[in-house]
Amino acid sequence: MDLNGIIDKLECDCKCCHEGLKNEVTGGYAGDLLSDVMANSSRGDIWVTRQIHQNIIAVACLNDLSGILITQGAIPEDATLEKARSEGMPVMVTRMPEFEAVGRIYHLLHYREKG
Amino acid sequence: MKRMTNNVSGSFFVLGRGFDHAGEVSGRLKKVFLAEKMSNEIIRRVAIITFEVEVNIISYADHGTIFYHVDNDVITIEAVDQGQGIKDIELAIEEGFSTADDEIRELGFGAGMGLANIKRFSDTFELSSVPGQGTSLKCTIRTDSTKMDL
Numbered sequence: 001m002d003l004n005g006i007i008d009k010l011e012c013d014c015k016c017c018h019e020g021l022k023n024e025v026t027g028g029y030a031g032d033l034l035s036d037v038m039a040n041s042s043r044g045d046i047w048v049t050r051q052i053h054q055n056i057i058a059v060a061c062l063n064d065l066s067g068i069l070i071t072q073g074a075i076p077e078d079a080t081l082e083k084a085r086s087e088g089m090p091v092m093v094t095r096m097p098e099f100e101a102v103g104r105i106y107h108l109l110h111y112r113e114k115g
Numbered sequence: 116m117k118r119m120t121n122n123v124s125g126s127f128f129v130l131g132r133g134f135d136h137a138g139e140v141s142g143r144l145k146k147v148f149l150a151e152k153m154s155n156e157i158i159r160r161v162a163i164i165t166f167e168v169e170v171n172i173i174s175y176a177d178h179g180t181i182f183y184h185v186d187n188d189v190i191t192i193e194a195v196d197q198g199q200g201i202k203d204i205e206l207a208i209e210e211g212f213s214t215a216d217d218e219i220r221e222l223g224f225g226a227g228m229g230l231a232n233i234k235r236f237s238d239t240f241e242l243s244s245v246p247g248q249g250t251s252l253k254c255t256i257r258t259d260s261t262k263m264d265l
Contacts, residue, residue, distance in 0.1 A: 035228035038163050039235070043155065051223050058138020062145060062162040079135065109236075 001109060002023050003067045003090055006046065010104055012069060012094035016081045020090035023066040025109065030102045034059050041065060048102050052076045057083040058092075067091070069105075071098040123151060123185040129172040131198060134222055137173055140181055141165040153186070157258050160192060160236040164254060167229040168194045174219050175199055177250065190256045201244040208234060208242070 003017035004022040007014060014021060026044030032051050041047060043064040049056060053073050060068050070076055076084075076091055084091045094101055099113045116256045125147070127140040145162045153161075165181065172179035172194065179196025208230045215225025234240045237254035244250040 020237055032223055033226040033228065034223040035226055035232055039228065039232045043159075053222055054135060055137050055222060055224075058142060059166070062138060062141055062166055063159070106249060 001112065003046065003092070006069075006105060006108060007092060009041055009108055010069075010094055010096065010101060012092045012096075012101075013093045015076055015093055016084040016091040020067060020088055023090065025105075028102065028105050028109065029065075030098055046105060048098055048105065050074055050098060052080060054080040054083045055082065057087055057089050060089050061087050063091075069094060069101060070102050071096055075088065080107045124183060125242070126180050126182045128172075129169055129176075129196075130171045131173060131175075131177045131179075133173055134219075134224075137224075138166060138168050139168050144181075144183060145185070148178055148190075155256065157256060158262065159257050161192070163236050164192055164233050164256070167233045168192065168252060168262070171229055172196045174215060174224060179249075182237075185258075188257060188258045192254050192256075193254045194251065196242075196251075197249040200248055200250050201242075202246050204242055204244060210260040236245060 003023050025046045027042055029037060029041035029045045030048040032049050036054060037059055041063050043108060045065050046067050046069055047060055047065050048069045048073055052070060056068055070093045074096040126240060128263050129140060141162050144165050145158055148158045154179040156259050168181055176196035176198025179194055182193040184191045206212050210231035211227040213225050213227035238260050239255045260264045
């Protein structure tokens with residue numbers, strides 16, 4: 001599944017880098033501690049977080065994540081989107097709380113073929 | 116994917132409290148190692164270690180320099196900073212221990228995982244410090260090593 005598939009099902013908006021929505025999502029990671037995400041996320045993961053400052057772009061790029069989903073309706077800072085554009089890292093936002101967003105994404109990635 | 120590389124080296128200056136720039140050095144170093152055609156696992160370990168080293172300098176030092184060097188199968192990353200230093204190194208390495216202030220924590224740093232991550236993703240790890248003066252860190256990664264627990 002690519003990021004487009006997740007956007008369709010999760011009622012979220014893409015704030016940056018629409019061209020990256022074709023990125024394949026191979027898994028996911030949720031967290032707001034950057035060291036935790038650095039050490040434990042994997043290439044291709046979608047990262048679900050409440051953090052909005054520009055350091056999240058560096059972390060996502062270093063780990064080759066597929067995209068960042070910001071939860072709870074939080075609005076990414078301008079500097080975050082500017083950096084995301086320069087790196088080509090898709091940033092999406094949803095009004096859902098982190099728990100619900102993660103649950104839905106997990107279901108999409110693991111059970112979508114079973115309906 | 117592994118490639119024998121000799122004498123690839125360089126250094127980066129890092130300014131304390133420059134949180135907006137956190138990750139820039141790690142990103143540049145990642146590109147260096149991509150160009151050297153290192154494996155994804157080795158590049159990931161280098162990126163994680165360098166990111167944590169960079170964030171530590173930004174968070175706790177006035178300024179510092181990160182050096183990297185590749186010689187045959189060994190990547191060496193060293194950091195020397197001038198700043199507050201570390202009073203109790205054993206304690207500082209323990210996961211969860213942190214002296215970070217609120218500003219650092221609000222940005223998602225300061226969870227006490229940085230030094231633990233550096234140690235975890237290195238093959239060798241040395242840390243020394245003089246409180247009130249600064250900290251030196253040296254770690255190596257063998258390009259032929261695989262850390263099964265990562």
